[in-house]
Amino acid sequence: MTRQLIINADDYGMCRAANTGITSLLRAGAISSATVMTPCPWAPDAIATAARHGWDVGVHLTLTSEWNGYRWSPLTGGASLRDAAGYFPHESKTVEEQADPEEIRAEIKAQIDRAVALGLDPSHADNHMGSLYGLATGRDFLTEALGVCAEYGLPFRLPRTLDGMGLPPELEPFAEAAAARADAAGVVILDRLWTLPFHKREGETYESFKADMIALIRALKPGVTEIYVHPFEDTDELRHIMPDYEKRAMELRVFTDPEVQQALADEEIALIGWRDLRDVQRSR
Template identity: 50%
Template sequence: MKSTAEMLGYGPNERVLIINADDFGLCHSSNKGIQKLLTDGVVSSATIMMPCGWAREAGVWSASHALLDVGVHFTFTSEWDLMKWGPVYRGGSTESLVNMEGYFHRDSKTFERRADAEQVRLELIAQVEMALQMGVNVTHADNHMGSLYGLQTGRDFLSEVFDVCAGFGLPFRLPRFLLLESGAPAPPELAAQALKVAAEADRKGVVVLDYLVALPFQAAPNETYAQFKAQMIALLKQLKPGVSELIIHPALVTDELSAFHGEPLKRGMEMDIFRDKEVQDVLQSEGIKQIGWKELRHYQRRISRP
């Protein structure tokens, strides 16, 4: 079986990395931080949470920076107490997607249990179309909090995701080869399930990743930047051959962010980590090639032509 990296023309032993800044559009602090990382070439790409209040700022800015890789962060959960959002679809009912206040459910488990698949499909389309209407040159799609993967109850919405991504010609964040948080390969049963889902994406013409990696989203007790950096360097050195995406959630640490976000200091660390010279030196010394999602989108659209 060829890896995604080999499909793109890379060698079987080459390590190719996409660094994606999630949660673009969440708030002004996230936007300003991610804009800087994108324009400085520190991250490869970002994805916009279209239902959020600051999505328009992110979208309009992205439309004026069309050469940068910006995608849609499919959002179906609203996890914070003081900052909430709900569906962007306005053409019919979204009742199964929201709570009594009209906001998305707080967690993925509730979403998986209650969501109607057709309402999910329409909301997926609406989020992509909203970005396109703003002029965003949408390069890819991924998923906020993993709500569409069925990780909590086993009820996933990936068939709907693949259909929508195929329709718009967008690759999607999904690992072909599953890794545990330790970096070790997943048990055979889970690994086989990941390959099965990736095969469905292949059949529908949607390009996916080889690997998906990240450090824990929540800070450890009394975690220091030095500890975080050591973990990131170790993760980079352990990357396997193929296309890996590494997820971060950078933001400027401001009063705005601290007012609602449970991990503002960790977001600040993620803002700094790939601007760190030691980390950049590791990327270079390890021979890790950085690419953007546009390369995957170009391949997907090329092979899907009749």
């Protein structure tokens, strides 16, 4: 088997800094795909741009709203999906504890339907902050997510193995069970899902981050792996929204860096998109 890689940019449509950063990478062909947060205010701009260029963009299923001064709400009226102020909860744990599965299903469908209504032909679906996976309490919403993806003919971000994710090995049976559920639903998933830490670590520089990304690329194994990032432009807007703006700017630079591009070439990594997996799913 060849080593196939999807490079996905999460959070398209979250804010203008997300759109300008991710659009620049899609335009340059430096990433394979992106996923758009349809409850967020800049989603129409992201989708209009993606549709105009025919880019590989999916739906970043959103059930949380993590920032204090910049928030978004459910598209549906589901009371179990809202906090006291009417927004999505800040944390995935709250979603797992209080969300009603049928309201989750309705919200997932509404978010995909909004993307389609805005002109997107979605390539896949994935999940903002892992709120559907049951990582915090063990209560997941994979039945609802996989059911909707099967209905719409969309692959879903779910790895067959936790290999390379830095998670305890005792969780591996949960990954295997989740993969079996996806197979039973006829939904195509990944072999592996990798990334680097979201937050800027003490002493981390762009050069050290780039070295870590090159090491990640060189460690890729046969099969389909997704590396996901959050590449935003460093702007006043972004600095007002989140404290980790420096890491977002690093992620924006790294896949257009000649050394990273050379590593991909040296390792003979085959870059693919989520549309390739969608084609496989829809041909079955």
